Amino acid sequence: MKKMLKGLGAALCVALPFIAQAPADAATPSATGAADQTLVQRGAYLAQLGDCAACHTAPKGKPFAGGLPMNTPMGRIYVTNITPDARTGIGGYTEADFARALREGVAKDGHNLYPAMPYPSYAKVDDDDVKALYAFFMHGVAPVQQANRESDIKWPLNMRWPLMFWNMAFLEKGAYRDKPGKDVAWNRGAYLVQGLGHCGSCHTPRGVAFQESALDESGSAFLSGALLDGWFASNLTGERNTGLGRWSDEELRTFLKTGANRHASAFGAMTSVINNSTQAMSDQDVAAVSTYLKSLPPAGGTGAAAYTYDPQATKVSLDRPANDAGARVYTAYCMHCHGVDGHGFAPMLAPLAGNPNVLVKDASSLINVTLNGTGDLVIDGVPSPFPMPGFAAVLDDQQIADVLSFVRAGWNNGAPAVGAAEVAKLRQSTQAGR
Known part of the structure; x- marks a missing residue:
């Protein structure tokens, strides 16, 4: 993983x-x-x-x-x-x-x-x-x-x-107009995020007519995370657990330029966004995007208490993997990259403890990336050395459900368990035609 x-x-x-x-x-x-x-x-x-x-x-x-x-x-x-x-x-x-x-x-x-x-x-x-x-x-x-x-x-x-x-x-016609009372960087960031960057196309929930529920920060659903084509596009608001609330401005800028930081690594569709788009942005534009995103108030969270790291119960499970089906899979396939402590080796290998995409209620992205892996991040022409492989041919639906349930409960993550039926559904939809 x-x-x-x-x-x-x-x-x-x-x-x-x-x-x-x-x-x-x-x-x-x-x-x-x-x-x-x-x-x-x-x-x-x-x-x-x-x-x-x-x-x-x-x-x-x-x-x-x-x-x-x-x-x-x-x-x-x-x-x-x-x-x-x-x-x-x-x-x-x-x-x-x-x-x-x-x-x-x-x-x-x-x-x-x-x-x-x-x-x-x-x-x-x-x-x-x-x-x-x-x-x-x-x-x-x-x-x-x-x-x-x-x-x-x-x-x-x-x-x-x-x-x-x-x-x-x-459709709301009309080019972006600077918001009074906001500085140049904020308005530039808003223009890029709402316009050319079209971040809301993936990261904003959609209504029954497939319309984005909000097109800018005036709507509470804007960039609060959304399910799209088998992936859950992350919450980009200031939500403290599943959003960017624990990310510093520097960490967000690093992610935009490299696709990884101590909190997360890009996968799925976001990999191509890093490869084709955000890494090429000027430092000034990256800073503007970060300024705007970091200004968004929390939205779309689970209401859980702020995440705090606690490895003790997970360490006990990993010390006796025979007693936990998910721990057995984790020990065999995941631990060498993501670690006993769940911290991984960021930014080369993503952490799982406190990771916003582990904490989110919808586990689609975790299931999808475990089944199918993800493409290489290519930064300045150099592919990432440790891309996530797919385990669809190695692990069955129950094993994937077990290991993801273990990860989502581990290190005090406190996220809901994953069922084998959820894995089977995504396996069928994402493996069709392969």
């Missing part, structure tokens, strides 16, 4: 270098002009902030050519080609077309995009940043001729015209 944790965020996987510079066959400075190249470079950075590559580049696919499958409550959709290819991409888009798709979820031909595209967040992106993003996608990305694939959603749920009414009900 290496790296059993997650922190901020939400989205999928691809490599950072794809958007760090213009591809060799993209437009050159002589073609677009020196001033335009500055705009293109600015757009490249903004595309990293928006984590565009994570969704629009399929594994082993060409940058931004689409094809990545995404599961929704209605069925599977496939992300579109956003390279400047005139036939299959967005090469025929004007800047106005691009802005409308980005901020309103309406394609050039007038069809509505599914809100899996986080346009309710991108609606807050200002005009200057839209212009820079357009310049990047038109002049800094190589065109790829790759046809878009139709969704697997069945009729009548695949009809798009009802999305007009969804937008009327849930």
